[in-house]
Amino acid sequence: MKSSMKEVPLSQAIGLVLAHDLTQVLPGKVKGPLFRSGHVVREEDIEPLLSIGKEHIYVIEWAEGELHEDEAARRIATAVKGSYVSLTESKEGKVNLVAEKDGLLLVNISCVHQINGIEQVVLSTLKTKVPVRKGERVAASRVIPLIYPEERIIEVERIAGQGNPILQVVPYRSTRIGIVTTGNEIAKGRIEDRFGPVLRQKVEKFGSEIMGQTFASDDRKRIQQQIRSFIEQGADMVFVTGGMSVDPDDRTPGAIADMGVKVVSYGTPMLPGSMLMLAYDDDIPILGLPGCVIHDEFTSFDVFLPRLLAGERIAREEVIALGYGGLHSC
Numbered sequence: 001m002k003s004s005m006k007e008v009p010l011s012q013a014i015g016l017v018l019a020h021d022l023t024q025v026l027p028g029k030v031k032g033p034l035f036r037s038g039h040v041v042r043e044e045d046i047e048p049l050l051s052i053g054k055e056h057i058y059v060i061e062w063a064e065g066e067l068h069e070d071e072a073a074r075r076i077a078t079a080v081k082g083s084y085v086s087l088t089e090s091k092e093g094k095v096n097l098v099a100e101k102d103g104l105l106l107v108n109i110s111c112v113h114q115i116n117g118i119e120q121v122v123l124s125t126l127k128t129k130v131p132v133r134k135g136e137r138v139a140a141s142r143v144i145p146l147i148y149p150e151e152r153i154i155e156v157e158r159i160a161g162q163g164n165p166i167l168q169v170v171p172y173r174s175t176r177i178g179i180v181t182t183g184n185e186i187a188k189g190r191i192e193d194r195f196g197p198v199l200r201q202k203v204e205k206f207g208s209e210i211m212g213q214t215f216a217s218d219d220r221k222r223i224q225q226q227i228r229s230f231i232e233q234g235a236d237m238v239f240v241t242g243g244m245s246v247d248p249d250d251r252t253p254g255a256i257a258d259m260g261v262k263v264v265s266y267g268t269p270m271l272p273g274s275m276l277m278l279a280y281d282d283d284i285p286i287l288g289l290p291g292c293v294i295h296d297e298f299t300s301f302d303v304f305l306p307r308l309l310a311g312e313r314i315a316r317e318e319v320i321a322l323g324y325g326g327l328h329s330c
């Protein structure tokens with residue numbers, strides 16, 4: 001047997017319980033529930049109900065195996081949430097999933113696709129591997145009809161139970177970073193360094209620290225010595241700034257590539273930030289940062305930084321994938 005909805009005219013609705021949130025939309029002013037599910041209709045509610053076009057309310061007689069939209073949305077959200085993600089109460093049949101900490105959001109994309117392939121399920125998420133703040137909404141779930149077959153929710157729960165959590169937040173590690181700034185014009189004091197302040201601010205935003213900054217002339221050996229020195233002092237990551245382009249006196253990529261490290265990529269298919277280099281000395285990332293990092297607000301560096309601070313190891317495939325949708329400016 002299926003659940004049924006009994007239509008009750010407003011004149012007979014006083015004392016009855018609303019079966020779902022009733023939404024008011026006043027363009028530019030309000031879009032939200034005027035009455036919440038479970039509200040007991042009173043005399044003074046009649047006028048406001050008429051003003052949002054309700055001449056009847058509906059009372060549901062429930063059958064076995066069917067769920068209210070609020071319950072269905074809550075079960076989807078519960079099934080997909082992993083660590084450091086929590087749920088809000090449902091509103092108009094929608095449950096929000098919220099980050100409990102600052103960190104990197106990881107989304108299991110193929111499972112999200114599978115779940116949205118189930119008829120009339122909505123699981124809407126942010127993109128994977130983006131930085132999120134504590135309290136930020138990372139996803140929302142709902143079903144389209146008010147009364148929804150439980151068997152489809154059981155299918156959502158089966159997909160979600162297969163392996164890695166579908167949505168999780170990985171908090172940032174506390175990371176000590178050394179900066180080697182290259183360029184004769186800075187080493188000789190002709191211009192003032194701009195990388196230091198920019199990098200400090202970007203890194204501190206994620207709760208990590210710059211352990212020091214040294215300055216090297218355009219000389220391979222000096223650049224390599226200064227990178228090594230930071231690693232010996234316990235750096236978890238090293239940034240090398242400037243000299244990433246095509247001039248013969250741009251020595252940074254050569255210096256990094258020639259110091260016995262594993263180069264993941266020199267050249268990142270995103271603009272700005274195409275001249276970025278990523279290498280690893282064992283587990284320690286070494287990044288060659290191009291001039292655009294001090295010029296543009298958002299570059300490939302801002303994509304990589306939160307991933308690295310959350311402890312992700314970036315592989316070449318992930319760098320390649322940045323090209324699609326990676327055209328921002330410059």
Ligand SMILES: Nc1nc2c(c(=O)[nH]1)N[C@H]1C(S)=C(S)[C@@H](COP(=O)(O)OP(=O)(O)OC[C@H]3O[C@@H](n4cnc5c(N)ncnc54)[C@H](O)[C@@H]3O)O[C@H]1N2
Pocket residue numbers: 181182183185186191192193194195196241242243244245246250273274275289290291292293294
């Ligand atoms: N012919 C080509 N030209 C450029 C290419 C290219 O592929 N072919 N790539 C462009 C892209 S993209 C970028 S990004 C920049 C990369 O520049 P570099 O990282 O090599 O930077 P430099 O040449 O060392 O300096 C450029 C500019 O920035 C100033 N600078 C450098 N470091 C500092 C610092 N610490 N503080 C303040 N200012 C700094 C430097 O004095 C220069 O004015 O190359 C494009 N060109």
Ligand code: MOO
Pocket residue numbers: 270271272273274275276290291292299330
């Ligand atoms: O490394 Mo550059 O951004 O593409 O300006």
